[in-house]
Amino acid sequence: MPETNGHDAPRVGFYVCHCGHNIAGIVDVAEVARFAGTLPNVIVARDYKYMCSDPGQELIITDIREHRLNRIVVASCSPLLHEHTFRVATEKGGLNPFYFQMVNIREDVSWVTENHDAATHKALDLVRAAVRRVAHHRSLATKHVRIHPDVLVVGAGISGIHAALTLANAGKKVTLVEREPTIGGHMAMFDKTFPTLDCAACILTPKMSAVKNHPNITLWSYSEVSEVSGYVGSYTVKVKRKPRFVSEELCVGCMECIDACVYKEGKTPDEFNQGLSKRKPVYIPFPQATPQVVLIDPDTCIEFKSGRCKKTCVEKCDRNAIDFKQKEEIKEIQVGTIILATGFKTFDPKRIPYYGYGKYPNVYSSLEVERLVNASGPTGGDLVLRDGRHPKTVGIIHCVGSRDRNTNRWCSRTCCMYSLKLAHLLKEHSEAEVYNFYIDIRAAGKAYEEFYDKLLEENIHFIRGRVAEVTDWSARPEEEGKMIIRVEDTLIGVVRRVPVDMVVLAVGMEPQADSQDVRRMFNISCSTEGFFLERHPKLAPVDTFTDGIFIAGACQGPKDIPDSVAQAGAAAAQALSLIDAGEVELEPNTAYVVEESCSGCKSCLNICPYTAITRDETRQKAFINEALCKGCGTCVATCPSGAIRQNLFEDEQIFSEIEGLLQEKESVLTGGGAWRAPA
Amino acid sequence: MPEKPKVAFYWCASCGGCEESVVDLAEEILGVVNAVDIVFWPVAMDFKKQDVEAISDGGILVSLINGAVRTSEQEEMAKLLRRKSALVVAYGSCAHMGGIPGLANQFDREQILRYVYEESPSTINELHTRPQTASPEGGHTLTLPEFRSMVRTLDQVIPVDYYLPGCPPVPRMLKAALDTLLSGNLPPKGTVLGPDTAMCEECPRKESKPADLAYTAFRRPHEVIIQPETCLLAQGVICMGPATRGGCGAQCVTGNMPCSGCFGPTSRVMDQGAKILSAIASSLSAKETEGIDRTLATIPDPVGTFYRYGLPGSLLRRKIADHN
Amino acid sequence: MSYLYFPGCSLRSTGRPYEESILAVFRKLNIPLKELDDWNCCGATAYVSIDENRAFTLAARNLAIAERMQNNGNAGEDLMAPCSACYLVLEKTQHYMKTDEGVNTEVTAALRRGGFDYKGTTKVRHPLDILVNDIGIERIAKAVVRPMKGMKVACYYGCQVVRPFETFDHAAYPTTMDRLVTALGATAIDWPMKARCCGGSLTGTIQEAGLRLNRALLKEAEKRGANIILTCCPLCQHNLECYQKRINRRFGESIHIPVAYFTQFIGLALGIPRKELGIQRLFIPLKFADPPTKEAHAHA
C-alpha cells in the first residue's frame, strides 16, 4: 500500500508496553504515556499490557487509520527482538514500515534499574528522543536478495554429517568440508556411548558412508575454508584442499602401500589413537575412515625429507595412486547459506599441573581411555598401562578443565556421563576398583539418571570433592609406588589420600583452538569463552548475528551426541526455510552520496571495507553501490562535507535523538522534580 | 530619482582585510557606489555613530559587518546597526565564525590581559597598569569599552540574515551577494552566500590525490618542500579543503599552501573541525592505540589546526577554564 | 641492565642474609641496583586482610615512586622485590589497578592526594626472574669459580612468587631455581613439594599445624636425598630453618638440613666470601660448601 501522508507534518502515535510486570513493575507506564502525550507532534499516546500481542498491534493499525497518524513510536523491549513486529503493524496500518521508531525500555531500562523514579525518568528521556527522531524518518523500500540453494557445511563430525544428510535428503546440494583426513570427528574415537552403551562406530559409520555415497553431497576431507565473502543468499567461499599425495580418485583404500612402506614399524604418534600407538608416514587414520583413502605425511616421509626413498609404496600400488607432486588446491564455490559445525577440542590437562598429566605416565585423559578400552584401539581393548601393568585401582577425576575459575568456568555437560560410562567400561575390562571424584553428578538427560543409579549398584566408588592433587609424595608404606589422589571428601568432611594405579582425567570441552580465526572468517561472534554465539539463547539457538550462517553442535557450546544431532537438524531446517523462501529481506540501512553535495575529495574511498564506494571519474563524484554496501555508516561519519547520508541513521535523526535525550525541561515527573540514582 | 538603497559597512575585531576586499572590487566599486547610498563606513568615510542613530529603524537596506565581537563597543554598534538595518550580513570569517581572533577563546580573559600588558617580551609596565573602563582624569571620566571574557561570532550577539564567508571574502562573491540582495530576490534567511560543495571540487590538485591514502605522519608546511601539483594531503600536509566550503577558487592551494578552512563548513555540517578531524583520523594507517597516537602526535595543535577560523562558532565555543 | 630495588621490612630483619647475598651477587655480576627512594611498607600480610584497598594504596605508592624515578633518569628500570610477600602485593596491586576499576579509582585518588600521578608503567620483578630471564643462566654459569658439585638441592619456591600469578614460572611445578642451581654444578632433586605451603605465619599462631606442614617438606627433601634446601622467601627460610629442633622434639624426628637463600648459594659458586653472603647468620651451618667435603665428592 503506498503511504500517502509520510511527508506531511508529523502526526505521531505513541505506545508504551507494560510487558506484564516486566516494564510496568519498575517504570511508571501511565506517566510515560501521559508525558508522551504532551510532546510536540504526538496525537495519540497509549499504554497497553502487551504491545507485541495481536490486540496490541491492532491498536496501532486502528489508530493510524482513525487518527491519520504518519509516525509510530513504541516503547517496549529491545528493537533486536520486536522492531520487525511493529514495523509490520505500521505497514498494515498503511504506512511505510520505516516511519516507525522503537524505544527500548525493558532490556535498557526496567531490567537494569532498581529505582522506580530513575527508571521512569530514563524512559521519558528515551521516549522524547524517539519522538523527535521519528519526525525525521523517511519512506524507504526494503531490499530483497535471492538465496542461492546450495549449502556449505563446515566440519564433518556427527553434527556436520547429520546436517549435510538432512539437507541432501531434501534435495539440496551440499558441500561438506572437513579439516581432518577422515570425517567422523570425536564420535568416531569413542568406544561406547552413554547411556545406552551402544558402540559409537556401529551407529556412526553407516552415516559416514551415506555421506560418501550421497549424490547431493560433495565431500572435501582434508580441506579447510580459507576465505568467505558475500552476504546471505550469496556467499563465495574458497576452500583449501590440502595435498594427500595420494589421488582420491584412484586410491581404493587397500592399504597395501602402508604394509609396503620402508618403515617396518610406525614411528609417529598416531593422532587418531591420541598418541597411544605409532603410525607410518603413509597411513589411514582408522580402518573405517571416510573417505577410504590413505595419505602421506610429508614431515616424516623419507622421500619428502631426502628424496632418496626406495618408494616401495609406489611400487606396491597397482593403481598408481601415489603422487608425490600433488599440490594444494584452492576451490571456489557459491552457496546461499552456511552451517558451521566445527566442534570442540578437549581440555589440555597439562594446564593443571597438579594432576600430574605428562609427569606421571599412568595419568590418562578421558579421550585416551576411550581409545584404550576400544576393541579397535591400540591395545585391542586390553587395559594395559603405559608402564605395562594392569591397574588394580583407578581414579576418575571429574571436572578437569570445567567448573573451575582457574581454567574454564563452564560445565562441559558431558563429562559426568562419559565418566560413568568409562567407570563401567574400566570395571568391565579390568575388575579394578574404580573411584569417581566428582563435584556434582549432572545426569540431566533422558535415561541418564537411571544410568547413574545402575552404576551405583556396580560397586563403583563415588567420592564427592574436587581433587587437590595427584602426587607421588607417599606418606604411608601402602602408598609407595602408587599415585596418591588427595581430595577433601566433602560428604564426610575429611581430607582423604587415595592411592591408585591409574588416573583418568575427565577433561572438559573447549572451543577449537582456532575458533576466533574461524568466526572472524565467517563474521560471526563468540561468547566470552570462545564458543560461537547464537543469535538468541532461547529463541534463535542455531542462528548467528550474520544472516544465512547457522551453527550446530559443540562449536556453540558443550553438547552430547543427542543434542548435537538435534541442533544439526535444526540448523539444516533453518537453512531450508531460507532456501525454500527463495529470497530474504534486507534492512535498507545503506549509505548514499548526495551527488550535488559531493566535492569528489576521495576521503571516503578507502574507508569502505566492501569496496562499495567508487568514484565516477567523469563526474568526479563518489558513488556507493547499494548492493555492496552493508550499512555500517563509517563513510557517513567520515565524509568531511556531509555529502554522504545513511538511510535509517541520517545525521538529523541522530542529532534529534541527542537533543531529545538531553532536553530535560519537558521531563518533569508528576511526583516531583529531581531524581536520584540509588547509592 | 528614487532614493538609492542605503548600505552600511562596519568592522568589529578584524584585521582590515575585509575592508580591503571591498576595495578589491576595483572598478566595479563605482557601480556599487552608483547603485547604493553608503551611509556608514568608518574605515573610509567620515560618518559618526550619531548619523546612524539618526536613521530610522530599518532604514538601511543592508549592513555588512566584519570582524568578531570582543568588546562592548562592538556589541553596541552591532546592535545599533541591527536595529537600523533590514538585513545584516556577517562579512568574512571573523563575523561568520569568530575567525583568527577567535583562537583567543583558548585562553581566559585574565591570561590574555596579563600577557599583553605585563608578560610579553616587548612590554615594559612596571606599575602593572591595565586599561580601565572608566578612569577619572582632570575632573572628567575617560571611558574605554569593556574587553569581554570571550570572542563571539556576530550571530552570537545579534540575529544575522546572511553570511559571506572567507578571510577575506573574494570580491566576486561580494559583487554577486550585493546583486542578489539589491535584486530583492532573497535566499532563505541564514544562507551562506557561496557554493555548497567543499573546496576540493574546484581544487586543481584533486585528481592527484590517491584513493588509498593512509597517513603515518603529518607535516606542517614549513617542514616539507611542498610539491606544486600533488594533493597536499597526499604529501602529509593537513589541508582543510575537504571540509571547507568552496568558492575561493582554491586560492591557497594555488599559492602552494594548504587550505586552512576560512570559508567554514558546508551547510550540512555543524562543526567543521570535528568533520575534518573525522575524515583525517579515519584514514590513519595504524590500527592500535600506540601507533595511532604516534601518528597523531605529529599534529601539535589540533584546536589551532582544525578550528583556525571557527572556534567561537564551533559546538564547544571556547576552552573551559576550570578544566572540567 | 639495572634495577630499582625494594628491600621491604624482612630484608632488614630476619632476612638480612637474603639482602646481603642479593647485593653481593648483583655486585659481582655488575648489575647496578638502586634502592627505591623513600619507600614504605609494601602493604602485605596483615594489612591486606584488614583493608585491601589501603594495602593496595601503600603498595601503589611504592610503584608510583618507582615510576617517578624511571621518568627521572632511571628509564626502563624494573622494580625488584626479593621478598615474596612484597613481590606478590606489588604484583597484585598492579593487577587490580589494571583490571578493577573500583580499585583503580580509589587508589588513584589516594595517590593524587599524595601528589602522585601513577600511570601504571612500573614492572615488578623477583630476583629469581631477573637472574634467569634477564641476566641469563649462561652468564651466571660462566661466572662460576667454584662449581657446586655434589650438592643435592631441594629447590623450594613457596607459594607467593608463583601463585596466583604465574608471572615467570609455573604455579605448581616451578623450575627456574632448579635450572639455576643445575648451572652452578649442583643437582636439583625432583620433588613434589616445591611450592607447597610452609605454614606461613601459622608457626606463630596455630603452631601444631605450622610444624606439621614444615615437617612434611623437610622430611620429603631428606627422603629424596637433598643435602640442602634453598628458598627465595624470608618467611619460608625462617620457618624451615628455625623450627627443625621443635619439629624433631614434637614428632620424634631427627631432621637436620641446612636451609639457605638461593642467592647465598649462587654467591658461594661465584666465589664471594662467606661473610659478604651472610652465611654466618644461618642457624644450621653450611659446612660442606667450603671447600667441597669428601662426602660431597662421594655423592658426585
Add this chain to the structure above:
Amino acid sequence: MASTGMKQGTNGWEPRIVAFFCNWCTYTAADLAGVSRLRHAPNARVIRVMCSGRLDPQFVLDAFARGADGVLVGGCHPGDCHYMEGNYKALRRVRLLQRMMKDMGIHEDRFRLEWISASEGEKVKTTINTMTERVRALGPLGLPERFAEWDEEMDGLAHAIAAQEEAVHA
C-alpha cells in the same frame, strides 16, 4: 574565573551520559545485561548505531554542547567488527578527539571508548557504573548553563540600550 557551570547548584544533580553503542556487539551486550538483570546506574542513555564507525565526532561534541556530562562509545573488540574495520576508524577518531577535547578543557574521564563484545553484559554494567562514578566525581559539565552564564556579560549593555530606547520613545 571559576565557574560552577550549574545555576541550580549540584544538589540533586545526576550525571547524564550519552552512550553510542554499536548494534552488533555493545548494544547486544547491553541487551544481555538486561536479560541477565545486571542492575546498573541509570545515568546512561543509549543511542544505537550500526557500527562504532558511524560515530561522527560531531555527535560527541553536540552531546556535550546540549548538556551531556559524559559520552560513552561502545564498539566491538579490535578484529571483531561486524563490518571488519569500523571500530578502528572509531578508535582513531576518538584518540584525536580526546586530545582536542583535552585542549578545550574537557576532562578525559568524560569521554570514553570501550570495546564490549556481544557476550560482555557484565562489562556494560561495570563500564556504565564506573563511568558514572568518575563523571560524578568531576561534577556537572553543564555546557548549556555555561553558555548562558558566559553570555550574561552582554545583558548589562542590552538593558542599557533598552532603557535608552524607552527614554527616546517616551
